[in-house]
Structure formats: structure tokens, C-alpha cells
Amino acid sequence: MRGKFGLRAITALVCLSLCSMGFAQAAHAGVIGTHAVAGSEQRTAQVARLQSLVAGEEVRAKLVDLGVDPEWAAQRVASLTDAELARLNAEIEQMPAGAGVVTIVGITFIVLLILELTGVIDIFKKI
Amino acid sequence: MSPGEHLSETTALSNRAAPIELTATPFYPQEELQCGPAALATVLDSAGSRATPDALVSEVYVPGLEGSLQPELLGAIRRRGLLAYELPPTLEGLAAELVAGRPVLVLQNLGLASRPIWHYAVVIGADASTETVTLRSGREQRLQMSSTKFMSSWDKAGRWALVVLHPDEAPADPRRERLHRAVLGLEAAGRPAEASQAWRVVLHIWPDDSVALFGLGNARYSLGDLHGARVAWERYVKLNPAEPSGLNNLAVVLGDLGCRNLALELARATLNTLAPDDEAYPQVFDTVSALEGLPVGKEPEFCRTAERASQS
Numbered sequence: 001m002r003g004k005f006g007l008r009a010i011t012a013l014v015c016l017s018l019c020s021m022g023f024a025q026a027a028h029a030g031v032i033g034t035h036a037v038a039g040s041e042q043r044t045a046q047v048a049r050l051q052s053l054v055a056g057e058e059v060r061a062k063l064v065d066l067g068v069d070p071e072w073a074a075q076r077v078a079s080l081t082d083a084e085l086a087r088l089n090a091e092i093e094q095m096p097a098g099a100g101v102v103t104i105v106g107i108t109f110i111v112l113l114i115l116e117l118t119g120v121i122d123i124f125k126k127i
Numbered sequence: 128m129s130p131g132e133h134l135s136e137t138t139a140l141s142n143r144a145a146p147i148e149l150t151a152t153p154f155y156p157q158e159e160l161q162c163g164p165a166a167l168a169t170v171l172d173s174a175g176s177r178a179t180p181d182a183l184v185s186e187v188y189v190p191g192l193e194g195s196l197q198p199e200l201l202g203a204i205r206r207r208g209l210l211a212y213e214l215p216p217t218l219e220g221l222a223a224e225l226v227a228g229r230p231v232l233v234l235q236n237l238g239l240a241s242r243p244i245w246h247y248a249v250v251i252g253a254d255a256s257t258e259t260v261t262l263r264s265g266r267e268q269r270l271q272m273s274s275t276k277f278m279s280s281w282d283k284a285g286r287w288a289l290v291v292l293h294p295d296e297a298p299a300d301p302r303r304e305r306l307h308r309a310v311l312g313l314e315a316a317g318r319p320a321e322a323s324q325a326w327r328v329v330l331h332i333w334p335d336d337s338v339a340l341f342g343l344g345n346a347r348y349s350l351g352d353l354h355g356a357r358v359a360w361e362r363y364v365k366l367n368p369a370e371p372s373g374l375n376n377l378a379v380v381l382g383d384l385g386c387r388n389l390a391l392e393l394a395r396a397t398l399n400t401l402a403p404d405d406e407a408y409p410q411v412f413d414t415v416s417a418l419e420g421l422p423v424g425k426e427p428e429f430c431r432t433a434e435r436a437s438q439s
Contacts, residue, residue, distance in 0.1 A: 030379040030410075030413070030414055030417060031345060031348055031375075031376050031379050031380075032372040032375055032376055032407070032410055033314070033345060034311060034314055034338065034341050034342035034345050035311055035314075035315075036372050036406075036407075037337065037338055037341045037370065037372050037373070038307050038308075038311055038338045038341075038342075041337065041338055042304050042307070045303075045304065046304075090216065090285075093215050093216055093217070
């Protein structure tokens with residue numbers, strides 16, 4: 001499992017380094033390039049998506065099961081780095097989601113991933 | 128962790144009796160280790176941008192790595208004024224593009240997760256009844272692979288896939304952030320004419336898309352269409368009245384149009400709302416200084432017309 005995550009992380013990093021390469025180029029003197037607003041909007045959207053996921057009943061229940069305060073988890077989501085957010089969102093996109101509902105298996109996985117990224121556990125490093 | 132996906136379960140293919148195969152897709156047999164240039168030539172050619180693998184080698188092949196990196200492929204597409212749209216990582220998204228008639232460039236890992244063997248290929252067909260996908264791959268013009276085997280190889284490569292789109296085309300399954308990234312790539316590659324077309328496609332799908340309005344303004348500004356840029360940024364500012372980047376750009380273009388007073392008023396008001404450590408502060412500060420340096424004169428009639436329009 002670790003290899004897979006390592007790979008995903010690398011893929012995400014390659015993508016991020018690409019994006020920042022593009023971002024480095026300013027549009028014109030005086031004018032601010034589009035990356036400035038795209039970056040912050042993307043982050044806001046990703047955080048909002050994750051927070052609504054964490055606020056879902058099944059995810060809350062799962063977090064409580066694991067002894068984690070859901071409010072705290074929601075706050076931690078907002079402090080994830082862009083790379084971590086990108087990785088989580090990539091995982092969520094892969095979930096077979098019918099009308100935006102993530103399956104139970106998916107939820108457990110996402111919860112564990114959130115906890116890992118927010119530093120509560122480092123479960124994946126032990127596998 | 129993801130459960131296996133099957134072609135027959137995708138909405139794109141479940142209702143189709145006949146298999147799909149994009150037989151018109153060109154075939155470029157791969158030279159030694161150069162799957163990147165071959166796969167790239169295949170999708171570029173399908174999009175009507177003729178390029179031979181040989182010509183692409185110098186652009187995308189990294190001899191030290193004996194391969195090509197994803198950013199290189201994306202860059203080569205953008206430099207040709209085409210959109211490189213990275214697909215959502217699902218078989219559904221891939222199937223939808225095939226149904227739309229576009230071959231899909233994929234990254235596969237044909238080895239193990241721990242000992243990867245990277246390979247680029249192009250998916251040109253899918254048959255839900257036999258659960259097979261057809262690829263232009265390496266020296267094989269029609270490689271057939273079970274969907275399970277394909278999914279495994281694709282999964283181990285992070286499910287990376289892209290299609291080449293014309294700037295006036297939308298992907299089969301448009302995702303906002305992915306489409307933004309594709310169009311931003313055109314802006315970064317210095318292709319404002321194509322970026323402008325592509326932002327309009329985004330606005331056609333999501334009429335109030337702020338990023339697209341902002342980007343359309345930048346593309347038009349780069350092309351010297353100052354009035355057009357102003358219209359786009361005014362719409363952006365109306366939707367995001369407190370966002371300093373939009374106010375800055377609007378002030379710049381108003382200054383360029385000869386509306387010094389209006390521009391300066393806007394830029395100064397924006398600067399007043401910003402803390403000195405704000406990311407946008409230096410830029411807005413420079414804008415105010417530049418506008419102050421403009422000669423004071425009679426302003427064109429349309430300055431005030433626009434002022435009224437932007438307040439309505």
C-alpha cells in the first residue's frame with residue numbers, strides 16, 4: 001500500500017511543480033495573472049468539499065468511533081497544505097460516487113487519510 | 128483500495144450494444160523506449176495537429192530518464208495552442224471521451240508498484256460486452272487488454288490520462304478545476320488567443336465562473352483588446368467586489384483606456400483595504416504609482432458611461 005501512496009504523492013508533486021512553473025509567468029506588467037485567483041479559488045473549493053464530507057453523518061460517526069472530535073478534524077482540514085489537499089481530492093475523485101455520495105468503504109478510507117494528513121495517526125507508514 | 132471498475136458499469140458504455148473503436152486514430156510504432164513521443168504524436172494527430180514522434184523527441188524525451196515526464200507532454204500540447212485536459216481518474220471519464228470520439232493518452236505501470244515500468248499508450252477502443260480495451264501501444268497497432276488488467280496497470284500509475292482538445296471544445300465530462308488548469312496552461316504557454324477561446328467555453332458551461340472571467344480579461348488584455356478586457360474584469364469585480372487582483376487589473380485597463388481618474392480612484396480605494404503584508408499589496412501599490420504618473424487630461428466619454436454601467 002505504501003508504494004501506491006508514494007507514487008500518488010510523486011504524481012501530485014510532478015503536477016504541482018508543473019503548475020507552479022506555469023504560475024511563475026506573469027501575464028503583463030501591471031496586470032495580475034489568472035493563476036493568482038485560480039489558486040486561491042481552488043483551495044477554497046477543495047477545503048469546502050472536504051469539510052462538507054467531514055460534516056457528513058457517516059464520517060462523523062466514524063471519527064467518533066476512532067475517538068476524534070469531528071469539529072477538530074474539520075478545522076484541521078483547513079490547515080492542510082495544497083499538496084495534501086490535492087492528494088486527498090485525487091483520492092476522493094477516484095471513489096465510485098453516485099450523486100456525490102461516497103461509499104462506506106470510501107468514507108473509512110478518507111477518514112483514515114484525513115487523520116494521517118492531519119497528523120493524528122501515521123497508519124500508512126506502518127503498513 | 129478502490130473497488131474494480133468495469134466498462135459495462137460505466138454510463139457511457141452500458142447502453143451501447145456495439146463496441147467503440149476509433150479506427151481512424153493514426154498509428155506510430157514506437158522506437159526504442161520512446162513511448163512518450165509516439166503516444167503524444169498519436170493524440171496530437173487525432174486532434175488535427177500533425178506531428179511525428181521523431182519531431183517530438185527533442186521536445187519531450189529526456190534521455191537521462193529514458194522516457195518522458197507528464198509535464199513535458201502537457202507542455203508540448205499547449206505550445207501548439209491545444210488544450211491538454213487531464214481526465215478525472217475514473218474509467219467512466221475515460222469511456223466518456225472515447226464515446227465523444229477522442230483517443231485517450233494514458234500512463235501505465237506495466238511492472239510492480241515497487242518496481243515500476245512506465246509506459247504511455249493511447250486507448251482507442253472499449254468493448255463492454257467482452258470487458259476489453261483496445262490500445263495503440265508500443266509496436267502494437269491494436270493491443271487488446273482485459274479491463275481488469277488495464278485498470279491494474281493504470282491504477283499503479285495514478286490513473287493519469289489526458290485528451291487533446293481544440294480550445295473551442297469542451298471535454299465530455301468537464302470538471303471545473305481540471306478545465307481551469309488546462310486553460311491556465313495555455314495562458315502560461317503564451318497562447319492568449321486560444322486561452323480566450325477556451326475561457327469562453329468555460330463560461331458557456333458555468334456562466335458566472337470567476338476564474339474564467341478573470342482569465343478572459345487577461346487573454347484579451349494580452350491580445351490588446353482593452354475594451355474586451357475591461358468588460359470581462361468588470362463582470363469579475365461585480366461578482367467579487369472585494370478581491371484585490373480583479374480591482375487591480377480593472378484599474379490598469381481603465382488607465383490604459385485613458386480613464387485616469389476613475390482608475391486611480393479604484394486603485395487607491397483598493398490599496399486602502401489592503402494590509403501591507405497582503406500578497407496583492409505590492410502590485411496594487413505599483414498600479415497606483417503608475418496611474419499617478421499618467422498625464423491629467425480630458426477623459427473619454429465612455430469612462431463615465433462605464434462607471435454607471437458598473438454600478439448598476
